[in-house]
Amino acid sequence: MPEKPLTIKELVEQITKGIQSKSLIDSNGKLPSEKELMHSFSVSRYAVRQALSQLGERGTIYQTHGVGSFVRQDDSLQASKLRNNIGLRDELLDVQLDLETVTASQKGLTAAEAEFLPTNYQLAPETPLIEVIRYRSLDGKPYQVEKSYYLKSLIQRIPEQELFHSIFAYVEMSVGTKIGFIDKVIRCDLLEEKQATFFGLDSGDPALVERDDTYLSSGKLLAFSKICYDYRQAELYLSKKIY
Amino acid sequence: MPEKPLTIKELVEQITKGIQSKSLIDSNGKLPSEKELMHSFSVSRYAVRQALSQLGERGTIYQTHGVGSFVRQDDSLQASKLRNNIGLRDELLDVQLDLETVTASQKGLTAAEAEFLPTNYQLAPETPLIEVIRYRSLDGKPYQVEKSYYLKSLIQRIPEQELFHSIFAYVEMSVGTKIGFIDKVIRCDLLEEKQATFFGLDSGDPALVERDDTYLSSGKLLAFSKICYDYRQAELYLSKKIY
DNA sequence: CAGTGGTCTAGACCACCTG
DNA sequence: AGGTGGTCTAGACCACTGC
Numbered sequence: 001m002p003e004k005p006l007t008i009k010e011l012v013e014q015i016t017k018g019i020q021s022k023s024l025i026d027s028n029g030k031l032p033s034e035k036e037l038m039h040s041f042s043v044s045r046y047a048v049r050q051a052l053s054q055l056g057e058r059g060t061i062y063q064t065h066g067v068g069s070f071v072r073q074d075d076s077l078q079a080s081k082l083r084n085n086i087g088l089r090d091e092l093l094d095v096q097l098d099l100e101t102v103t104a105s106q107k108g109l110t111a112a113e114a115e116f117l118p119t120n121y122q123l124a125p126e127t128p129l130i131e132v133i134r135y136r137s138l139d140g141k142p143y144q145v146e147k148s149y150y151l152k153s154l155i156q157r158i159p160e161q162e163l164f165h166s167i168f169a170y171v172e173m174s175v176g177t178k179i180g181f182i183d184k185v186i187r188c189d190l191l192e193e194k195q196a197t198f199f200g201l202d203s204g205d206p207a208l209v210e211r212d213d214t215y216l217s218s219g220k221l222l223a224f225s226k227i228c229y230d231y232r233q234a235e236l237y238l239s240k241k242i243y
Numbered sequence: 244m245p246e247k248p249l250t251i252k253e254l255v256e257q258i259t260k261g262i263q264s265k266s267l268i269d270s271n272g273k274l275p276s277e278k279e280l281m282h283s284f285s286v287s288r289y290a291v292r293q294a295l296s297q298l299g300e301r302g303t304i305y306q307t308h309g310v311g312s313f314v315r316q317d318d319s320l321q322a323s324k325l326r327n328n329i330g331l332r333d334e335l336l337d338v339q340l341d342l343e344t345v346t347a348s349q350k351g352l353t354a355a356e357a358e359f360l361p362t363n364y365q366l367a368p369e370t371p372l373i374e375v376i377r378y379r380s381l382d383g384k385p386y387q388v389e390k391s392y393y394l395k396s397l398i399q400r401i402p403e404q405e406l407f408h409s410i411f412a413y414v415e416m417s418v419g420t421k422i423g424f425i426d427k428v429i430r431c432d433l434l435e436e437k438q439a440t441f442f443g444l445d446s447g448d449p450a451l452v453e454r455d456d457t458y459l460s461s462g463k464l465l466a467f468s469k470i471c472y473d474y475r476q477a478e479l480y481l482s483k484k485i486y
Numbered sequence: 487c488a489g490t491g492g493t494c495t496a497g498a499c500c501a502c503c504t505g
Numbered sequence: 506a507g508g509t510g511g512t513c514t515a516g517a518c519c520a521c522t523g524c
Contacts, residue, residue, distance in 0.1 A: 046496095
């Protein structure tokens, strides 16, 4: 009885599991060759290469021409880091985080009343938005303050309980479209009063600030946000492949 | 007489040029379909998709299923930003930067004497390194202080004049291997005396700090560095595709 | 419905590294 | 020389979007 072939997404999951359980790698962190992966998962080389390419973009593995595919990073060192604060889907599952929303509130307003606007996108002043403010702790310690604006044209209201979970996951389900890409601008700034007291710091102390613009895969802007981190705890980690 | 077909890399360049000159896009920023690109560049669909995929990773374009490929971002807004401080190859050419090295020095030492070590890599204490310190200005204003350690096993010495240009480009040429990926850790810290005076700030003021570990495409560690930015000027921009 | 991008197959040849 | 990943071809069918 022929099995239904794995999709590329499932293949990525399978390989990731095999890496985590070390069942797929040898003692040097070497993965099987593409040919072997084709046969053991019963997929085409195209599927294998797409999957390995995605794992490469994530920084999970790298491939060396004429040699093979290798796993990167010692998990022991990575475990304590915020590997990629995307906050959605599989990537967050790699590292178990205890990111808890302590306080959350929402209200409606227009773009003209927003504290900031998208970095790279023209928005009419009368555009209706939902403003969400969340105070969040990591492992019980105050960690970030997030202010986000969602386009009301895409999401009319956010159920209260969802404010304490992944809003993106809720929106993806609700509008039936996946998130396609996120533009990030990272800078360093001075803390304001409110955030400072939450972190137990003084206003004027440094803060790591991240501005995100989140787009659906259709190219439509979904939300834009500003996340302010306790600079003593926050480290943004990313891996970049060079072509 | 048949032309030699374009490589994927050349195709990426051609499409990028066509986008910049606006000769390849319509008034809505829409690119030709993959089929049309195949014919106009005389390449296979595979090559077209690889090229568009790389442009997608860079955040230059996005593709929407059933609709088409579109260019992202208004150049006008991007021009003033540090789009991606990779410091090598084509990406830096997108944005014209006047990043000038003001002071540079190098000396040899061992890993045990280094101020910091790679984030994600075990290095024997006796490993010989070259330490490079550079003070750099952007458009004439003090902008960053960089301290880098290069593995002496890969690069014996760096000619003085190269210190004022792209060291990575020199190393790539010298060892004949390309850079494969860079791990980055970004955080916010307090300025030390030396950097502070260069920026015209006080010690204890905030600083945006970037730790880079640079690997060759063979997976070998090439260098690790710490870049300290004037927080009033620096913004790190990145675009992240979600799968 | 037609046209788009997304997935997939089954090959082929090339470029690179190691023994 | 043999095995690896990198490039490439020429198809096929599916899934999605828009009219």
